[in-house]
Amino acid sequence: STSLQKHKILPRLFVLFQVKNVLFLVKISGDTCSSDDTCSPRLRTLRQCVAGDGSVKLGPGARNQCENAMTALLSTPLHGCQCKRGMKKEKNCLSIYWSLHQSVLHGLNFESLNKREKDERRSGCILCLLLLPESEVTTVNRCLDAAKACNIDETCQKLRTEYVSACIQPSARSGPCNRPKCNKALRKFFDRVPPDYTHELLFCPCTDTACAERRRQTIVPACSYEDKDKPNCLAQLRVCRADYVCRSRWAQFQYDCQPSEKTASGCKQENYGACLLAYTGLIGSTITPNYLDNSTSNVGPWCSCAASGNHREQCNDFLAFFHDNVCLIPPTPFDCGDKHHSREHLTPKI
Template identity: 45%
Template structure:
């Protein structure tokens, strides 16, 4: 009798714990939110704001804080310095909102990000050069590291790039692989159609955009958010042996519409435009966090996490700071924003520093090379890039997701089997 009695008590304990957890996260059965001091925080800022709204003090301070952040930049700066705004911020720093984060492409992402910046914009003393990311951390994945060289030995023999004397275009192979998947094909065709459609000229509009830029960028965001990275990333980060392949890679996002403008804006003005939009501001902060050059790691990336950097880079595509390859060089990979720092005046140095986060970012470049060439993450030097950036050396064969082991690659054409990977397209 003693054993079953203990089991019943144990089960009751588990049930109580589960109920308490559900109560804290969903706020369905709670009569009031728990004290901030003993609360670990919800998984996202939407739930944190819902908890805050159930507490009178937190709710009133949250409304005050949103009023403090309304208006233009000058008005906002003056308001944040007032006693009422500082007092509201002090209260909110002890609330669930202070510790909340957002998940990428979550259902109510914009609402989540707005709640996050309602607190963290007030914490910044003026406009910081780098801001904290509102997104949950990106964990390193061995699966992601070796994704570019997944193949079955039988499929590898079918690849046209594996046959001697035939042209090799990994970017074309990545496009073929996308066309074998219904979702990838449909969304890729959608953004290509929107971004390639010329806008009829309007009289009296000398600075009219040649295409529907906002629609194009929205379609690009939908593509990268809804298509599995196993299919979308090879289009962006395919390794190229020649200029024809590199040009196809550069034109993946239809840069004439999504990336370029009639006139190059100042880079700091581009950053200000981005920070005025909640989504763009969040993606930029996430990029700076995950792609910051770290001299004490082998690859130059924080924790050697290539996945984090590439995910953050892709998150910028379709925003006001959409980056892209600056030319069609197959070996010297240079990425850039469509902006300039010429005539920047006293802020020219800050402008150049912001621009170099893309043009001279060894972490970002190493992450792209490591994905494209199938490196196991590390042989590329984490120093300032030279004029020509050699591909990383593959030190050992990467493990396959299939039962058959794959052979070490001796060519840069690592996406040649993608067109035949029926397994990864389901």
């Protein structure tokens, strides 16, 4: 259908990947390979294979060299290496991961083993509270309550204070704020603080403008999100794909929030917890999503499809993955009480 075609924007490489969840567990370090006389040169060769015109740099027989390096590395512990979201050396770990998986052989599985069921189940509890009858929530400001809850938790309060401070501090070079520093602090907050707090802050239900505006301001959009002009979305996506971390977060979001006509919910994975975690994983990147206004469902990156030329449809498809994505629609209160429902791990949606 036309609706589904809108969402078939996965790069050819990503289509071959089977992304299982938002959190990766690291099993080994690239340091082991780097210090090994046999493994190290093979990894360097493979990195050349995936770096732009790498096959040209390798000279005659480049494809064979790439295939031989890949085959050899598949028999080493590197084949099973995985990376934890927010880990200290995440970017370095992902550089090794993508070297192995973005090869001329086109596509080993992009998998991770930890389903983060604990976080998803806890988020499901939050959802049931957020979906109480309206008469039970109109007397309170859930976004204000979320802020208070965060202030009580030491980690949440500390990291929230850090990112707010980083995002409002003027910079001599950058002007009103230091966006890179702000985004780094935001990534740290959403990667390290439990979803009990982050999801409450970002997806608290609102029935009035003041509450909705507080929710929209959660990520300090004046620094982390908005700009004088809106850049082209495809240009922003290219920048994202050039970064190992952003590329991985975008692939994760596409997998976990992929629409489908074959499921009752309209979402292929039917895992709202994983989709929400994948969404928050994009915050602090070049394609950071946020509320475009004070409505609950209107979200997307700060970009436009102007000047897209012949790629206008592709650009619109990118935005539609946010604007019209059924996976970002909240489930009903009925689902909370049904433990055998297909949406076992529920979290509030945007």
